[in-house]
Amino acid sequence: MIPNLFEIFATPYLLKMPLMWLAVMMPAMVLFTPSQHLVTGRYILLKKWTMKQFTKQIMNPLPTQGHKWTVFFMTLMMTLTSMNMISLLPHTFTPTAQLALTMALAFPLWMATVIIGVLKKTTRSLAHFLPEGSPTILIPALVVVETISLLIRPLALGVRLAANLTAGHLLLQLMALAIIHLPTPMWPATVAVATTLMLLTILEVAVALIQAYVFVLLLSLYLQENI
């Protein structure tokens, strides 16, 4: 019996009740607890420190008007990171592997940056369609290319996150399946696959963190262009 590998990406249901909202909220609720103390323990302290570093990193290049988006961006990053990291544990559901979630985040936010750019700095945001210093003969082609690149941004943003996570989890499941079935015929292959699985797990942890960071970073870049 070959199990359906894509079952892990099916939306969880409990007695016909959809648990998607729980899967989305739970990581943030569990991992990120507020504290009323001025001086906190190690966990919250490290979390605060990490968030401060990331905030400085991402929000520094933005002009002052863009700093209104700080709370939103950082919350988004925290949510995505926590969702990605928790999904690495066994028998968990990956909300960010669902295109519905990532597109629902990417598309409106990209649209918001474009609208801000068009409303506040119409000429400047239109000027982004032609990079500086481009040869005159290439201008028509470049404008078309830049327009397409602009329009593809939300798609890229959403699909990047979903695809990375889906691919990673799928590979992990495949390798695990191989380890389960391989020892009987050939155990040296099992050792090789187990090593690869370990390395892949390390990669998946890195990807989980990086993809969340990249999502927020790209949004901040799009905001920087338009604000």
Next chain:
Amino acid sequence: MLSRLCQRALAPLALRSLAPSLSAGTLQVSRQFHTGQQCLAPITPLPEMGGKVRHGVIPEEFFEFLYPKTGVTGPYMFGTGLLLYLVSKEIYIITHELVSGIAIVSLIIYVVKKYGPTVAAFADKLNEDYFAHALACKNSAISSLEEAIESEKKEQSRVEGRKYLFEAKRNNVAMVLETNYRERLLTVYNEVKKRLDYQVALHHLKRRKEQDHMINWIEKSVLQSITPQQEKESIAKCISNLKVLSKNTQAAV
């Protein structure tokens, strides 16, 4: 809908002029956040160290709970039995998820064992830096206040010396006045003496001039009054006197 009406009723007067759909939202905008503590319950004190755990996840209290009845191996027997029960009854099914679970859990254990102490030391250092900074602020505030107290006390002690200061100043001024007065007195004396000396010198000069004049006049009169006959007689008298004297002297020798 009803809640929106209630919110609209709560909205300040200025916002009620807006359309109902907007005024409810603008109430949220006009409300201030984080003006005070969100929950007024007393804050529980934070324990300095976390609860003791065995094997990273099982609290020590569980082992202590089972110890009186089952001894040291009790919890481990319980754990093994539970796992075997779950697996044999196929409540927990061995799937590929278990293998990937083992991979990620072993990775987590490795990372925690290897980098745990470093990260913990870093976190403790962050706390210590924060504490040290707060302590430094407190100490600098205290020291600046102490300095202020010291300077205030010094100023207060200086107030007592004020009397002596003014006394000295008064003395100085009196001395200066006295000096000035004496100088003026001396000047007056000198001027008066100068005038009197002038008068005295004038008087002396007059007397001397009179004397000289008188002497000259007497000499002139005497010389005019000497006739030639008198002159011859006096010369002869002188010669005879001299002869007498010379005889006397020869006699004495």
